[in-house]
Amino acid sequence: MNEYQQKYIDLKKAYELSEGSASSVQALYEYKDYLEGQDNKDAKWVLVDVCETLELYKTAYETLRPLSARGDKKTLKRLGRLHGLQGQGDRYALYRPKGGKEQERQEELLATLPFFRYHPNPLATGAFLETEEPVACSCCGEHTKIYYGGPFYSVEEVERLCPECIASGRAAEAFDGEFQDEASLDEGVDGPEKLDELIHRTPGYQGWQQEYWRAHCGDYCAFVGYVRCRDLKQMGIVEEVLDDGLWEEWGGNPEEFLESLDGGSVQGYLFQCLHCGKHLLWADCD
Helix, strand or coil: CCHHHHHHHHHHHHHCCCCCCCCHHHHHHHHHHHHHCCHHHHHHHHHHHHHHHHCHHHHHHHHHHHHCCCCCCCHHHHHHHHHHCCCCCCCCCCCCCCCHHHHHHHHHCCCCCCCCCCCCCCCCCEEEEEEEEEEEECCCCEEEEEEECCEEECCCCCCCCCCHHHHHHHHHHHCCCCCCCCCCCCCCCHHHHHHCCCCCCCCCCCCCCCCCCCEEEECEEEEEEEECCCHHHHHHCCCHHCCCCHHHHHHHCCHHHHHCCCCEEEEEEEEECCCCCEEEEEEECC
């Protein structure tokens, strides 16, 4: 056992004993950041383990692939399993507490992009994808390393859109499209300009069924990301989420429903009010 493996074992044990506390998850993420900076094969093998624990399956797959050797059946079997999981990307991974190199990198990158108040971090949610080789925007034709990978409702099939064409409304106008179904929104929002901004100039999110956008304090909320019950507990907002009139419409036991948000058949989508800061949830099934 090398030093990298021992450190990982200690961190994983602390994570399990604390039942996924925010500090233990942050420690795993910080160790991931450290391992990514090591030019050492032993470190890369342990990086795969750390990414699997964090359920960063895409990163785990991409890290393991160059390490795999022909004839190594055990590793190839693991690679095949990760290949089946990596299609969902890293967006369903353990929620990362604030801080760390990745957040710093994202903040620096976000500062170069248009700001979307109803979807403030489309990089973290996976709505915007990064690529090493520039790709052409389907709207303006300009090449970009960051493009939209979420839903876009239009007659014409649109493959890639740059952030600028979304923010300006050019993409929605050019293809007569919408990023969010106008019929799948909370009521109680006054002002057509807010609706226009949400459906024509805001990146959407990828739901298992029809996406739905929450509203509060007379305005649409900001989409925070994909969550499971463990994420809500880690963030300390379970009671806040339960304090929502939506549960009366859904019926049943809301506590039991939250426990079912395990990433298997039920997925949660977290929103936050732009005015009072309250968190609200939406969920659907596969």
